[in-house]
Amino acid sequence: MNCGKIVDIDERSALIKYLDEIPYANLLLVDVDNFSNFNNMYGFDFGDRVLIEISRLIDISKPALSRVFRINFDEFAIVNLEMLDTKQLSNMAESMISFFNQIDIDVDDISVKASISVGISIGKGNNILNHARTAIKELREHSRGSSKIYDSNSEFIKKQKENVYWINKLRDAFENESLQPFFQPIINNKTKKIEKYECLVRIRDEETIISPYRFMEVSKLTGTLSLVTRTMIEQSFKMFSNNDYEFSINITNADLYLNYLENFLLKQSRKYNINPSRVVLEILEDIDSLDSPEILSQLNSLRYHGFKIAIDDFGSRSSNFSRLLEFSPDYLKIDGSFIKNILEDKNSLIIVESIVFLCKKSNIKIIAEFVHSAEVQAKIEELEIDYSQGYYFGEPKAEINYT
Structure with missing residues (x-):
């Protein structure tokens, strides 16, 4: 040295x-x-x-x-x-x-x-x-x-102070068990019924509900992303042990690199008597990670056990269609920015149409996020997109609507 x-x-x-x-x-x-x-x-x-x-x-x-x-x-x-x-x-x-x-x-x-x-x-x-x-x-x-x-008084210092605040807030959330999933419905566009839910992390701070936008970056900085995911998995499995809905949980590259998911998910499946086929693991559209033999092997092993895989926010980054076709996930979620602007922006519509064409040819189910109006939903149905998710159908809530 x-x-x-x-x-x-x-x-x-x-x-x-x-x-x-x-x-x-x-x-x-x-x-x-x-x-x-x-x-x-x-x-x-x-x-x-x-x-x-x-x-x-x-x-x-x-x-x-x-x-x-x-x-x-x-x-x-x-x-x-x-x-x-x-x-x-x-x-x-x-x-x-x-x-x-x-x-x-x-x-x-x-x-x-x-x-x-x-x-x-x-x-x-x-x-x-x-x-x-x-x-x-x-x-x-x-x-x-x-x-x-x-x-x-620089913006950098303000950001540093803000990070310290959210680090402490996240630490308190772990200690007080106030980190919890909220559930947003996903609609089958043929049956018009709720078929599945996405589990979205929140912090409940007394009467205030804190969105992940506030604390997930510091979770990454402090190396606690896997603790967030573990908490979400266990609490979500517990919630869905009393019904038959399919449900999805977001996982990060950090979770995949730590290589704990398979054992942990199977353990929770046994504990709560949930068939793995009801569980969808949403990974962000970091398709480049599929180049890693270790990660690809891990995801394929999870699918072998019955867990489903969804690619989240597809189109938000440089989309690699060839890798997508090679991996062939069960679901693809179109990035919400394209759905929000699909009626006003011609380019958004062209991108969505291209993704839909690709998925239809590859037998990949499509989910449109950020559906916020009847007009947008009508366009989604016209494009024959399989599922819709957004505030038009329901915002994330701490309880599940069984109706």
Whole structure:
């Protein structure tokens, strides 16, 4: 591994102690961009020697009257005690970035370049270290090899605070068992009757019902998507153990990569005495994932046990019709944006007609989502789409309508 780990810990502690002792500081956090590439291409010994040279160059290019702390193997904190405005600090950072862009680092007859990103914060206490690191995270959403001054009012910071709020809300939902499925009916367009339901995750927060739009992204960030899916599966199986409806549950690529679904679904089927043929697993239209032999094998094994597969939101991304035909799911759900605009937008109608033609030829049942009016439903029936789902027939509810 790269050298200096013990030194880094000491330097980090020294930095925090120093920041706590001084009344005011400018902090420039220098992070080497994509440093792992040096290790991957040339080995850790080479990377260690590059780091030694980078340390020397930072010491040369740092602003005058500044102190340098190496706080991680590829991260350096420069503390300056002068009274400087943001323009002066930005100029300092850009000067360092420009210096590195023009310098070749020579190690073992190999010449490389190292670019840096600089996060800038101003204030007192060791919080300015976190602020500078946040500034680097923000700038790296758009670029590298640049600088950014921490701004507590930026949209990025607001988003970070919002994420923290929803992380806590999701954690509370798990602890209080307030994560639950809501059920939206799906209509057979020939019989005009409810034939199946989609199970949609919600958080019940006292009298407020929170949609997944608010919390699923942080579930992905925190690695809890599979916990959401497990909760949905168990609660949905329990609900449908008292009736004969078919029901669908959304699964994610994270669930497939963890490869737990088959055992868990079969266990719930036995527990609640539900035939797997009543269960539809909806996967998003990430058809590229079907290139993975492991995922394809897993889905085929689930189908072997009787579970059905639906491709959700088809058409919302770059649809690969050839992969769709190879996999041949049981159901295909047309992305709701096309259904919503099918009466006004000629292109939406053409896309829907093409999908319907393909599915009819391939014996794939079609579900139209976001059906919101009698006029749209009439068009859906004219196109001979098998099923309809949307607020025209019913919004998602915590209970099932047995009529």
